[in-house]
Amino acid sequence: MFLKIAGAGGIAGLSGCVGFGGDGDGDDGSDGDDDGSDGDDDGSDGDDGPETITLGQPAGLSGQWDFLQPGISQSTDAAVRRINDAGGPLDAELEVVRRDTAVDPQEARSVTTQLVENDEVAAIIGLFSSEINPLWDFLQDLSTPVITPWPGSTFLDTRGGDKGTPDDVGDDEWVWRTVVGDTVHTSGSAAFAIEEGLETLGVINGNTEGERSYVDGFVTAYEGNGGTVAEQVEVELGESSYQSAFSRLFEADFDAFLMSLPQESAITALNDWSDGGYGRQPILSDTLTSQEVIDQVGSDLEGAWGATPGQSGPNYDIYEEAYAEEGDAELNAWSPPAWDAVQVTALAIERAGEATPEAIERNLGPVTRDGGTEVSTFAEGKEALANGDEINYQGAATPVNFTQHGNVFGSVIINTAQDGEFVQTDEVAAEDVREFVEEGQY
Template sequence: MKTIHSFVMSAVGLAALCASPAFAQQATFQVGALTPVTGAGAPYGAGMSKAIEIAVAEINAAGGAKGAKLVVSSEDSQTAPQAAVLGAKKLLSVSNVKALIGVWSSGESLAVMPLTNEANVLLMHASGAPALSGPPVNDKKLGFRFQATNGRFGRAFAEIAKREGYTKPATMAFNNASGLGNTEGFATAWKAAGKEVVASVVYEPNRPSYRSELQSVLRAKPDVIVTGSYLADTTIILREWYQSGVNTKWIIPGWAANADLIKALGPEVTEGIISVETVSNEAAPSYKHYAEAAGKAGINVQGNAYAAMAYDQAIILGLAVQAAGPTASGTELAKKVHEIGTAGGTQVYTFAEGKKKLEAGERVSYIGASSALNFDEFNDVTPDFAAWKIEKGQLVRKYIVKL
């Protein structure tokens, strides 16, 4: 009897010991990474995935967010809305993620946001479509944009066209939310200055040739063609333009006018093309901290601005979990992300620094590596832009454009 009693008491003691904080299993916070490992976004997807890993490792090395370890489950969006939806459903229903980060293209974000809204889960993305700003798509304000809107891209295109001295621009747009948003943003800004767009063409995806659409634009004799395009279609259009022998210039978004375009077409065809892309927050301590870690991880720091955006998404999510707790609802987390991503608090540049300030009861404002963030009422940001020009097969940065 005494032996049985001793055994029971020992078992109770062991159970109590195992339940103590020192031996309790650490809480977790599930994060979904939905990045474009394949498809049009593939030049950026691997870097985005690595940047998320870097950020999560930093958060966990600092003791986690409010005691919770961040755990990442990943899916390839394939830069395609249908694949993104399938990946998001798996992350939401199987991995039970409380936030979805790393989404790249507008088509993906527009397809996925209804799912995250229904699940009351945050969606952090790098998409430009204007529809992602407010109702009805982002009526719950669970979506956060870390890239410039297509409208802001269009304004940057207009500033660059003006600076370069062009007077007769035309536009060519891929028929989706992003492509149309870019060229419509340009046209709006250009016409607001009392100027004319001489031709505008919208073309369909997955065509073997765009010769007829191109000829329609060239008949207007533009001195520059502004595109809302992706790499595959841009490659075809530029090849057919070069074969036509017509002399005109091009302003193309950076995700289409990149090193892969030069590789596909060669220096002669791409000479003089202006590539426009947002630039990271290069003067900020957060960028310097990120760039060092990203460089060691093999990320093309200057050539992949989206990786810095993905890094910021994970860091500010960690800070929001630290502030609201790992069991907070999506709505509660969204309020903290917005608060931490706007001015008014003590400026912080790393998760560890922000965690320390939050534990001391201070309000913090995270200054990102990709931009200063400073979310507006739609949870959008306004980063700076840069104009690169392709010269002798190399992308050469020429100047910064601030809106």
């Protein structure tokens, strides 16, 4: 059994596990040749290698984002299964301990502490923007790599990664994301809005970090390329009616309006918009391009569109096959990045020759950046490393070429409401999105 799900207060019993928590005192790969880079010292020979290596997954099993978690859980489990089928990192069995945070910062702090101190995980595979941002200093002190498929926040644009110096963890900021940030997919969305001739927009958004970040990224790209925001209204989440907010918003003249709210609040707001007959086309934030939104709002949503992270990784087909074999959870934009997060972590362990947090941190950049043999799976990477080659993992969601700040670039998909469902209608290529992002600022 390679997956353990534990409650926030429980401790998963992992007999025979070696996870090495944040205070692990094993060799971190920093001394001379013992970094696994020559392919010889992979930690898998002899009797001293771990039987099991454990990763921790703080998860949104409950709360306002729980409808997205099944796809992330299934992707994680599919990746772990394929990695173990290939012999596992350091010939050990990879396990995941999954604990619910309900996407609450204080609960996330408690859960992450338990994962590191009690479960002795080698790395964290998870955490949302609304958890990472307020816990930033805590995560830095924890000194355990966080490789996450979730956060879009612009807060992370220049925070995180190894700063391009993998051998020196002194300047590292320990957070890496395998999903494109808001700066990327909101830039793609803004580019598409401008291309569609939408010269003036209204904006309605929630008052939490994720919603503000999405809007900030969109507006920066949109206004920077000739668009105008006529009016912006910020609202409380969980209100029973948003009619007054729409009354204020629609006092202004604009071509379309951008909405960034969690799903439950958005459904309430969009029904108020529909009932009020306000008209004008909605542009939806990424999480709102779901079947549930169309089912609850109805035909008035026809023609509304939203941008989501693309499925532009060179090896998406490999992921898609493994995902389908694992179960029938609904696929979402954060599912492929979850696969990539597990793959790069396992490859970093293999290259390092050990499963300590610092060793993983030193090797995440080297197994993903240009210059090595391109590999599409852990199995290919394990073989290449054994042959003494450097590797460059090519992912499912993106090519996963981590920037110095631990970010990735990828394409952006435009999903449009048509005949009762969201349909992919356009794609903004990664190279076009890059034109909206200043060099070194992501």
